Amino acid sequence: MSAPDRRGLLQRDHASLSIRRQCQLLSVARSSVYRPPRPANDNDLELMRRIDELFTAWPFLGSRRMTAMLNSEGCRINRKRVQRLMRKMGIAALGPKPRTTKPAPGHKIFPYLLRHMVIDRPNQVWAADITYLPIGQGFLYLVAIIDWASRAVLAWRLSNTMDTSFCVSALEEALARFGRPEIFNTDQGSQFTSAAFTGTLAATGVRISMDGRGRWMDNVFIERLWRSLKYEDIYLKGYSDGREAKAGIVRWIEFYNRASEHPFVYVVEEKRLC
Template sequence: MSRKRRVHSAAFKGKVALEALKELKPINVLASQYEIQPNQISTWKKQLKEGVTEIFSRKRGKAKDDSRKAEKRLYEEIGRLKMELDWLKKKSEPYSDPLDLIDSQHRSISIQRQCELLGISRSRYYYKPAVESELNLKLMRIIDEIYTDCPFYRSRRMVIELERRAFHVNRKRVQRLMRLMGLEAIYPKPKLTHRNIEHKVYPYLLRNILIDRPNQVWSTDITYIPMQSGFMYLTVIIDWYSRYILSWRISNTMDNDFCVEALDEALTHGLPDIFNTDQGVQFTSKQFTQRLTDVDVKISIDGKGRALDNIFVERLWRTVKYENIYLKDYRNGNELYQGLEEYFSFYNTRRPHQSLGYRSPEDIHYCS
């Protein structure tokens, strides 16, 4: 017998999308909590961002009749929402499971109505979506550790390394998890990363260039960050000469919004001559590149088959993970944010770098 398709209310979609937008919980944790697919949450999150922009861009000047009708509908909606809010205030707690809020013994509100108010269907009692298992999350953490040590390992060698650690998994499973984590072996090959063919192609500008001062070249990238329950993505913008971290952001989805936010913050510190990145769609998007061209910054994109074009960021990922991520084993996005905030402050101001003559990045960046 085929399973009945689940229909989610607008209130439920908005609630889940808003929680995803807060970036406090990984997508897979929210998916498990609300028993929906991770891709669905990512879609709702994107729709929420676009919807907010649309609200503030609408033009005024509608007819009075339309205004009255809209006002009437608004008051009706307010009344309905107030009734729902009064009931929810008595039951809800931050990040609680909606299923726990349902009172099967309630005399006035039926279970069906309670499900509607909570934005869930009755079939949710029985529905169990396919989310990443505990084993997969453990495998992803181990794969990340192996990749940090050996970023040139492809799926075949990754399978062998996992077998040495008593994890017998097939290659297809490893390939899927690596794609989910955004990991790809670093080695010369015809096509290193997938770019959007609609995005403008920029040349690689750093070949045979001497980097000898701060704000000459900035660079960025994204990496996978494992946690106790799920994972997040981290992006940073770094100055090549001083190794100074100009900005950073975390997100539970690998979209370009958190990359653009990091870029906006970095540009408050100054302007580089050249901004270098790989061919990922987050960095070649018009939304990202437009910020740079508007301030006359030259854009450099890593060439195909160039494994070491972004080597300074790759070295940073190894440092961050071994000195912080693997040691702290963060439980959620809030802990991760606070921990990285402390670590990057230490990294910039106190951590001595051998390549910098055992001085800190801050000393080099602002005193050179």
């Protein structure tokens, strides 16, 4: 759980625990409680929308190159601000690096199980990821669970925070509707390494796999889904609120799943997709 999410657990009128002690237990800085972060201003939202457009088109852009591109468009912005906005959006450059997503302290990390595996049948491997969606005067996060063999979206949820509950809700729906996969693969994000998420998988006997160092190419697969969704629906429609976005995404995913009904084989190797 992120620091903003943990701050939401604080109780200022708690009978026996002071604010100081609650901050210690939740590993939250007291300064962030007494002086809450300022809400995003209109300029931040405009920048986040543009960063999302650039990142969707070129997901290998890091903060340095993103800053250069924004400045070339006439936007005076420094790299530190771009880094802050990219962290808030939950995005990082797609490419080989020591660690792209950091798990929360104390969360168990599972080994990567897909190396050299031929994935050629439904319910063999599922995967999940989270993306940022610009909506009206704000933004939402979307989690999707996909079947690697068919490319079908099995379940999804929208949320206004990067918490764990909406990921678990999507997982429970996918399991209820489609049974269970042999392997479930994710990155090492705190939502997917949480006890609630991994516990739901373990309880059904699913083997858990997590991307490790050098596994950036596996993210390319679901990035195609995000790119198609944003360019074919989100950017074109410009939804004003979450209700409109949810209805539009329902229609688009139904269309996408119909279009993806074809035989597909995915071989996980070091440098080859086929």
